[in-house]
Amino acid sequence: MARVLVILAVLSWSVPVLADVPSPEQEACMGKEVGDSCGGGECAMTKCSRARPGPDGKLETMEWDCVQCVPSTASSTGKGRIAIGVVAALVLLGGGVWFAYRKGIARPTA
Amino acid sequence: MISSLDAGRRWVWRQAVRTRTGRTCARDRSARVLALALGHVGVAFVLAALGPMWLLIAGPVVLGVPHLVADLRYLIVRNHRLTAAATIGIAAPLAAIAALHAMQLAGGRADALAEVGFGCAAIAIAIGLAAGRRAPVAVLAVGLAVPALAWPELALLALAHVHNVVAIGIWLWWSQHTVSRAHRLATISTIALATLVLAAAAGSPPADAAPIVSGLAPGLSDDAGWRLVVVYVFLQSVHYAIWLRLIPSAHGRPSTFRRSVAMLREDFGARGVVVVAVVSLAVPLAACVGDPRTARDVYLSFATFHGWLELAVIAYLAAGRRRA
Secondary structure, three states, X not given: OHHHHHHHHHHHHHHHHHHHOOOHXXXXXXXXXXXXXXXXXXXXXXXXXXXXXXXXXXXXXXXXXXXXXXXXXXXXXXXXXXXXXXXXXXXXXXXXXXXXHHOOOOOOOO | OHHHHHHHHHHHHHHHOOOHHHHHHHHOHHHHHHHHHHHHHHHHHHHHHHOHHHHHHHHHHHHHHHHHHHHHHHXXXXXXXXXXXXXXXXXXXXXXXXXXXXXXXXXXXXXXXXXXXXXXXXXXXXXXXXXXXXXXXXXXXHHHHHHHHHOHHHXXXXXXXXXXXXXXXXXXXXXXXXXXXXXXXXXXXXXXXXXXXXXXXXXXXXXXXXXXXXXXXXXXXHHHHHHHHHHHHHHHHHHHHHHHHHHHXXXXXXXXXXXXXXXXXXXXXXXXXXXXXXXXXXXXXXXXXXXXXXXXXXXXXXXXXXXHHHHHHHHHHHHOOOOO
């Protein structure tokens, strides 16, 4: 009987503790910023909530701002975005080098 | 095709020289530029008054890429004072801005501070590579860069509005030897008067203007914000006319379409002309086939670098001026 009581006590204590454990979505964005990529999506500022029994025994819902992983509406992932950015930068930088070359001043040395 | 365009051009000139104004324009470049300016300002005024929302999308979609080409042509290719090293030095931070915007289009977040930082870096490099009186320009640049870096979102908003006026300033500077003072004054006065009339006459914003008003005039009331949007649309159209018609006209004699294409090939090379033609057609085509707003947003996102390019080249030219 005592053993059962101990198990029940541990379980009853552990439920709220488990509620404080970050969800997989929050965990995926730990140490990251809004806009960073996370598995299959990107970190976004959202509302997290939890329900706990209040002093009168009724459930009270708490809400707070939290960063968690949400499925990306854009199809590109973080790496894809970086690749797109690199391509855009190369196009513009390449244009600059090309213009410089055409000016006939900075001809490449063979 | 080009022959037909030239035949049409000859016909227009034949009709024009039957009038006294036409004959004056034919022999006097300054008068010709004034007539062009007043004509384009008039068209921009009417379109901005009648269909500002339409012009807001159609302007960048149709004229955006060609004006960007003119921008590169006169600021870089034909700007013989800009050295190759300065061209590459300015292009490097601008490439980072293009990367930021491309990543934002792909779902990333906007980073105003990074954009302003790279823009200021382009200006700093331009001043650093100029050979002349750099100190006063550097002091002015730092004076503008500090608040811009402190309030980057506001700085980008200011750049969006001021950018249109910068084109007018560049034209005034570059046309001082080819267009008479009276004609330049008449042009500027007309633009200013048209701006005031549009701002005063703009009514309440249409229902679909809310995102544009909040984007271009955040913090203002609906009516005041809409006035600013209408003014923005008008000045944007004027700045297209300046890059595409007034600056080229101030640079040389009236040219046939055939000669214009040959000069474009001279400036950009044969392959460059093909790229220019393809990209110039691609944006309006994308707007016709897909969503015009998306086509406009994609164009504007990539074109953002040229606002900083103009500031950097102006800083370079100003810092490169030597004592008389």
